[in-house]
Amino acid sequence: MRVRTVQAGFSLEYLMWIFTRISGISLITLAVFGMASAFALGARTQVDLPTLMRWTFFPNPNHVVNSYIPDVTLGWANAFWQIMQMLIVVFGATHGFNGLRVVVEDFMGESAYRPLVRGIIFLLWLFVLIAAVYVILAS
Amino acid sequence: MTLKRKVGFFDGLVYKGGSPMWSWMLHRITGLGILVFVSLHVIASFFMQQLGSDFATTLNIIYEHWAFQIFITFFVIFHALNGLRIAALDLWPQFLKYQREALWLQWLIFAPVYGLTVFILVQHALVGS
Numbered sequence: 001m002r003v004r005t006v007q008a009g010f011s012l013e014y015l016m017w018i019f020t021r022i023s024g025i026s027l028i029t030l031a032v033f034g035m036a037s038a039f040a041l042g043a044r045t046q047v048d049l050p051t052l053m054r055w056t057f058f059p060n061p062n063h064v065v066n067s068y069i070p071d072v073t074l075g076w077a078n079a080f081w082q083i084m085q086m087l088i089v090v091f092g093a094t095h096g097f098n099g100l101r102v103v104v105e106d107f108m109g110e111s112a113y114r115p116l117v118r119g120i121i122f123l124l125w126l127f128v129l130i131a132a133v134y135v136i137l138a139s
Numbered sequence: 140m141t142l143k144r145k146v147g148f149f150d151g152l153v154y155k156g157g158s159p160m161w162s163w164m165l166h167r168i169t170g171l172g173i174l175v176f177v178s179l180h181v182i183a184s185f186f187m188q189q190l191g192s193d194f195a196t197t198l199n200i201i202y203e204h205w206a207f208q209i210f211i212t213f214f215v216i217f218h219a220l221n222g223l224r225i226a227a228l229d230l231w232p233q234f235l236k237y238q239r240e241a242l243w244l245q246w247l248i249f250a251p252v253y254g255l256t257v258f259i260l261v262q263h264a265l266v267g268s
Contacts, residue, residue, distance in 0.1 A: 021229060024222045031219075049259050050203060060184065089181070096174035103167055128178055131185040139188060 016098050023091040030088050031056060041076070058085055060139055082136050089132040097125035158242050166221050169214040176202065176211055205264040212256045220245050 038055035059076035101121050108114060154160065179198055187195035201207060224245050228235055 021226045024219075025226055028219055028223060048263050049256065050208060058180070058184075092177060093181075096170065096177060099167075099170045100174055103171065124178075128181050132181045135181070135184045135188050 016102075020095060020098060023095040027088065027091050027095065030084065030091070034059075034084065034088075057088060060085065060136060077139075085136050086133060089136070090129065093125055093128050093132070097121055097128075157239075159238060162221055162242060162245075165217060166225075169218040169221075172211070172214045173218060176214070205260050208260055209257055212260070213253060216249060216253050216256070220249055 034056040035052070038052055038059075041055070055076075059081055101118065104117055104121070105114065108117065156163075179202060183195040183198040186192045187199075202211070224238075224241050228238060228241065234241070
């Protein structure tokens with residue numbers, strides 16, 4: 001039996017493999033924390049499930065039309081929750097677009113178009129990040 | 140040596156990978172679904188805040204519909220629990236031989252959480268909140 005040699009060192013795949021685990025666990029933790037805070041800030045009594053989800057993940061007035069956040073300026077509109085929203089957006093978008101990259105490159109195999117596809121996914125990731133941070137900071 | 144795979148989706152269905160293979164496929168499908176869903180949210184909130192456009196409202200009406208929410212809650216809860224199982228088994232690889240039991244445990248946790256979610260969604264849809 002031949003011993004397989006594995007090249008040691010950092011690569012994009014290795015870093016993103018670790019990042020996917022860390023960001024996934026962080027997202028679950030952020031979701032649990034956000035939901036607990038939503039209940040503490042008044043979601044116990046009068047909100048439905050979509051509104052609870054909205055309070056949990058993205059407490060922002062410009063988010064959805066049909067659910068209603070009473071007193072959004074009191075509980076949620078401060079730097080702490082803006083930073084929490086940014087954490088969720090950065091972890092979520094990076095986790096998600098890296099997943100898209102992995103799936104697409106899995107299907108493509110070796111191809112000359114790989115840098116192009118990577119570039120497009122990178123630009124999409126950048127656009128979503130900038131748009132989301134802009135919405136958080138400008139509201 | 141490069142890995143050559145000329146295996147399509149339907150060939151993959153014939154492969155008898157069992158429940159771990161199915162959860163692997165579901166993990167990818169649900170992950171891409173969540174990516175589309177979250178990106179739509181970000182784009183819609185951006186258009187609503189900056190332009191106040193009808194486009195954002197149209198997107199909102201689609202993904203706020205309760206039938207859509209039943210799908211997306213399945214996607215999110217499954218992806219979260221399956222990802223937690225993967226991360227846990229990566230951290231403690233000595234439990235990998237129990238991965239089918241871990242999958243059963245995962246569905247055992249999934250069933251009441253998702254069942255309660257669907258119950259609340261359908262109840263609100265019928266009452267019309």
